[in-house]
Amino acid sequence: MRLLCCLLCACAWQAQAGARELVVVVSAKSPVMALQARQVADIFLAEAARYPGGGEAVALDQKLGSAARNEFYSKVAGRAPEQMKAHWTKMMFTGRGQPPREAAGSAAVRRMVAADPALIGYIDRAALNASVRVVLVVK
Template sequence: MKAYTLVMTLLIFATSTFANVAVIVHPSNSNTVDAAAITKIFTGKAKSFGDGSKAVPLSQKSSSATTTEFNKKALKKSSSQLKAYWSKLVFTGKGTPPKELSNDADVIKMVSTNPNTIGFVSAGSADGSVKVVHTY
């Protein structure tokens, strides 16, 4: 029984430590933004939120650990796969990648001032100026 309790405790702890990327929107955004919508917005397959308002995705530098985690967990792609994906869309004129910002603070600042933006940050970085809609 003690072993079972220990295993369950470790499992809960491990699960919580892996949920380290938060997807954020402006606090006034009342749309339901689930994992499927996030994937569509960040791959350019959707250009708007559920209510029809424009969705502007914001990313971070491709070299950041937060971006690597987001790409892996939310988009199910490595950084190189995503780069190839966007290169093809840009070349054919069918899309443009999300705007890249430098860090969590820049994403939070941009999202908190523009209701049409959606971005991702390290889960611990999100503050009261933005609304977390999903955590990975």
């Protein structure tokens, strides 16, 4: 029994150690240094179009249905995929906003964000390089 408990704990630890960590990034050329989760959520929900310093903020999503996208919205905005669908349906119907443009994955998001200081996206920490700056660690 004790061996079984040890094996289960070891497996749980290993799964947690290999878990993805999402980070929110902007271009290394951007003046934005850090953001709070609420500020990021507002940008991605089209409730804010500017960074706190006044610069234009343009959200860039990962593909619809991707694990990274679902995790991001769950943790940062507190919304499930169905709630996000309802949000965008309402925003588009009322003319108050459009969903963010999509990119194929972390590497594509990183490349696009690095090239445009207005863009903000989320990627796996493993995809980081010097072309982008982390402004929020998704928890």
